[in-house]
Amino acid sequence: MSGKKKIIFAEYFSFIGGGQIVLLNLLKGLRKTYDVEVLLMKEGPFETLLKTNKIKYTIIKAPKKPRYRYVFAYFRFAKAAYAYLRNSGASLLYANGFLSLKLTAMPAYFAGMKMIWHKHIIVDKKPLSYFGLNSAFLSMFVKKIICVSGAVMRSMKNAGVKGGKMAVIHNGMDPLKYSKTQRDKIRAKYGVKNGFVAGTVGFFRRNKGIELLIDAAEIAVKKCKNIKFLIAGKGAQGDEEYEKYLREKAAGKALKNNFIFAGYGDRKLFIPAFDVFVLPSPAEPFGMVTLEASSMMVPVVAFNTGGTPEIIKDGVNGYLVKEVSAEALAAKLLDVMKYKKQLIKAGRAAAKNVKENFTVKAQVDKTASLIEGIINEQNRG
Structure with missing residues (x-):
């Protein structure tokens, strides 16, 4: 005893x-x-x-x-x-x-x-x-x-x-380490070496906004061919058919090689490859993946809803989209990718925020x- x-x-x-x-x-x-x-x-x-x-x-x-x-x-x-x-x-x-x-x-x-x-x-x-x-x-x-x-x-x-x-x-979480080697490896594997990569990882659930992300990608790619979307995940348990639907939806858009389904894998291996992490959920209660991406100095772009504003301060340690729409998300991503130095600064602030507060x-x-x-x-x- x-x-x-x-x-x-x-x-x-x-x-x-x-x-x-x-x-x-x-x-x-x-x-x-x-x-x-x-x-x-x-x-x-x-x-x-x-x-x-x-x-x-x-x-x-x-x-x-x-x-x-x-x-x-x-x-x-x-x-x-x-x-x-x-x-x-x-x-x-x-x-x-x-x-x-x-x-x-x-x-x-x-x-x-x-x-x-x-x-x-x-x-x-x-x-x-x-x-x-x-x-x-x-x-x-x-x-x-x-x-x-x-x-x-x-x-x-x-x-x-x-x-x-x-x-x-x-x-809370224990901080994760950013790996440039892993970043280069994933970007080379999926042919996105030189592009601006907006990525997300996780299970494909119907409330997670992946459909909205596909629509936002279509809008963004029409305006900038250099933006790439890398999605690592799979259908949620009991709803595996949803992944098939998402792949078909993306295939029906004019995205070609700009929207890539990478399959399911360890999120810690994929996140370093992203320039920004996209959280397309219309109302995320409190995304652990927001902390994970932030801890690896990858700033998160998410809607200003749910528990996300309790983690992210817009323009300081990440980016918040005011309106829940594909158009607003696409506009924010296109704006964010213009300012590389600010992205680096936001990534460092994001990692500091996790280490000190979560x-x-x-x-x-x-x-x-x-x-x-x-x-x-x-x-x-």
Whole structure:
């Protein structure tokens, strides 16, 4: 027995995205103080990552359709999850994301376990929306909600969640090193040695603005043949067909070799090849990739929405586009590429910003303080 208080971290997704990287950083930081264990609901790459980092985990497979039509399958899952949590000896359940909480809230509640919800996404403004109604309902079961940005918190308040339950803790990361060798290697491989490269990386999800980026690329290339778009990624889990649609959309434009799909790969290997990183999401809650690109001195061009303005100051350590449109994004990219010295200056300021304001240590310390407060309150009760 370690004598440490035990915390169960619930994770629904099996891929390795920004939310999973955030969770891994928290697990590695918090295990110095707590006995941490992960309740996984799917097998996959994230499981391998946990093994590599010697983090304990248990798999209880979730229903295949956790959003709709899963009631009977859910009862089987809930029964197993309840037994696991009841016998775990844990002081707290930490649900990483909406689906993780949705699936474990009831089992944890009946097991008498306090809960924290790590909220990564912005709740849409539509009245009676699925996420809005569920967010308000699920918030009743948790002691605290950690929002990754002020934008996420505001959206939760709009959905009817009490502000006193929420705290903003920005994601942090360990700085990444820029590699000129890697930059040259990628640019040579994809034939963009001498062009101005605007790039992006990640999973192709329908809310990430890749379609908008393709439209912006068409506008920009018509005005400047020297701008190249390099896209590294693949279709999101469960929606692989979307990548095919995006490739067909790009092929139908007059882009020729100016818009390149590079396939999926380690984002750290691609980002140094970019002159700017483009974040085309109409409303990004808090992009980990914004921190990653910034830490490698690659300034980010993004819309002035969501949590992005909490990271970027326009013209100082990156660039913000005021209007969410392909035309406005294209205009900003064409403007930015004219000023190479300013780009270098913005890149250095971006790396400094990450190093000073968005560290893993700061995130872990704030999270640990919040956790300890809940556990102590529970002990006093």
